[in-house]
Amino acid sequence: MVMPTRFHYHHGHSSSISKIVIFFCLSSFLGLALLANLFRASLSTNYLSIASNWVDTNAPVILIPNNKDPDNPDNGKDVKNTKRRGPQRFLSSTFADLPAPEWHWEQMPSAPVPRLDGYSIQIKNMFYVFAGYANLDHVHSHIDVFDFSLNKWVDVIRMPEEMAHSHLGVATDGRYIYIVSGQYGTQCRGPTAASFSLDTATKKWKTLPPLPAPRYAPATQLWNGRLHVMGGSKENRHAPGIDHWSLAVKDGEALEQQWQDEIPIPRGGPHRACVAVGDRLFVIGGQEGDFMAKPGSPIFKCSRRHEVVYGDVYMLDKNMSWTILSAMPKPNSHIECAWVIVNNSIIITGGTTEKHPVTKRMMLVGEVFQFDLDAMKWTVIGKLPYRIKTTLTGFWDGWLYFTSGQRDRGPDNPQPKQVVGEMWRTKLHLP
Numbered sequence: 001m002v003m004p005t006r007f008h009y010h011h012g013h014s015s016s017i018s019k020i021v022i023f024f025c026l027s028s029f030l031g032l033a034l035l036a037n038l039f040r041a042s043l044s045t046n047y048l049s050i051a052s053n054w055v056d057t058n059a060p061v062i063l064i065p066n067n068k069d070p071d072n073p074d075n076g077k078d079v080k081n082t083k084r085r086g087p088q089r090f091l092s093s094t095f096a097d098l099p100a101p102e103w104h105w106e107q108m109p110s111a112p113v114p115r116l117d118g119y120s121i122q123i124k125n126m127f128y129v130f131a132g133y134a135n136l137d138h139v140h141s142h143i144d145v146f147d148f149s150l151n152k153w154v155d156v157i158r159m160p161e162e163m164a165h166s167h168l169g170v171a172t173d174g175r176y177i178y179i180v181s182g183q184y185g186t187q188c189r190g191p192t193a194a195s196f197s198l199d200t201a202t203k204k205w206k207t208l209p210p211l212p213a214p215r216y217a218p219a220t221q222l223w224n225g226r227l228h229v230m231g232g233s234k235e236n237r238h239a240p241g242i243d244h245w246s247l248a249v250k251d252g253e254a255l256e257q258q259w260q261d262e263i264p265i266p267r268g269g270p271h272r273a274c275v276a277v278g279d280r281l282f283v284i285g286g287q288e289g290d291f292m293a294k295p296g297s298p299i300f301k302c303s304r305r306h307e308v309v310y311g312d313v314y315m316l317d318k319n320m321s322w323t324i325l326s327a328m329p330k331p332n333s334h335i336e337c338a339w340v341i342v343n344n345s346i347i348i349t350g351g352t353t354e355k356h357p358v359t360k361r362m363m364l365v366g367e368v369f370q371f372d373l374d375a376m377k378w379t380v381i382g383k384l385p386y387r388i389k390t391t392l393t394g395f396w397d398g399w400l401y402f403t404s405g406q407r408d409r410g411p412d413n414p415q416p417k418q419v420v421g422e423m424w425r426t427k428l429h430l431p
């Protein structure tokens with residue numbers, strides 16, 4: 001905390017005047033100190049009301065000048081000006097965490113490999129965990145299979161050579177899994193339009209007609225007999241696509257030669273949850289913009305670009321018209337396989353939210369959200385063991401499971417760090 005107090009001693013006056021001046025200075029110093037403490041106390045109470053498994057109330061606070069543009073990257077460096085401007089507010093690195101009940105989590109066997117940007121499909125007790133990055137220079141080309149009834153990793157399935165390794169679109173009909181487009185290779189390499197289906201009963205692959213144009217992490221779902229694919233990022237990995245295509249499929253095969261054009265999605269971009277519930281299709285959260293390959297880099301090295309994370313929720317009805325519903329409690333992205341449907345609610349675990357306004361660092365999400373499909377309302381219902389993005393989430397026999405993703409740096413630092421394969425579960429009790 002910066003105390004802008006200065007003492008000016010004047011010499012050559014009578015001692016009583018000096019005493020009064022000193023007394024006055026000391027009292028104002030004490031007064032300021034008291035105010036500062038009150039301010040600190042009120043801040044602490046705010047933070048304390050947040051459950052404390054990953055919120056450190058002693059987290060370092062960052063000084064923000066009140067009257068500067070939070071999007072200016074020079075923000076906070078201009079210390080001289082900051083001092084002169086007076087009123088200041090304080091922003092903890094953990095300020096985006098929402099109050100949420102703490103849950104008891106039980107650790108289960110970790111996946112055979114750690115994964116970032118992996119994908120998952122649950123079919124009854126079987127949980128198929130696809131592809132992903134082990135790190136930016138290594139991608140997986142297989143599926144690990146977890147059996148919820150045995151709580152064991154029980155199988156490995158090779159993926160076709162031509163299949164993308166991250167930023168896929170995935171959906172299932174309960175036996176066949178459809179895998180659409182995505183990024184092919186490490187770092188920020190280009191996408192492929194190649195699309196496939198897997199018969200989980202025979203572990204046989206088939207090809208599907210390629211998507212009309214490749215997309216990174218498009219919202220994908222099987223809905224009324226058609227595979228719907230929309231949004232995502234376009235070929236340069238950054239530009240949000242709003243195109244929407246569909247393909248009639250049955251038993252792992254396309255019933256048409258080509259994808260059909262459908263009504264575009266109101267807002268484009270990758271890393272959104274896409275959930276079908278009866279006649280309605282929901283597209284939740286996501287972002288516009290993403291990392292891009294550094295121009296000229298022989299390894300397509302990822303470099304950060306401007307991105308906007310949002311919490312928008314769009315619903316498509318059977319008349320193929322979009323409705324905007326209430327947004328998530330905070331902007332959230334990287335949640336394409338972070339959801340399950342339980343008791344007519346969509347439950348979402350973790351993600352990434354808007355970058356920190358001062359440090360500009362990416363911030364992960366550690367809350368569990370519920371979207372009640374009767375009330376069409378969001379609630380924050382619990383906390384994960386840590387903040388994490390690109391979780392793969394399942395639900396079995398009353399237990400909410402999640403595995404994999406990139407977790408935070410610690411309780412007081414929501415920036416991404418370690419890529420994990422850990423699996424956790426908690427007994428879910430919806431309010």
Ligand SMILES: *[C@@H]1O[C@H](CO)[C@@H](O)[C@H](O)[C@H]1NC(C)=O
Pocket residue numbers: 317318319
């Ligand atoms: C679909 O359109 C029909 C005819 O215009 C209308 O009666 C119906 O309410 C619409 N359904 C939805 C879900 O909007």
Ligand SMILES: *[C@@H]1O[C@H](CO)[C@@H](O)[C@H](O)[C@H]1NC(C)=O
Pocket residue numbers: 342343398428429430431
């Ligand atoms: C779902 O609803 C059923 C019936 O009301 C209830 O028994 C069950 O506990 C609920 N599940 C969860 C996860 O809350």
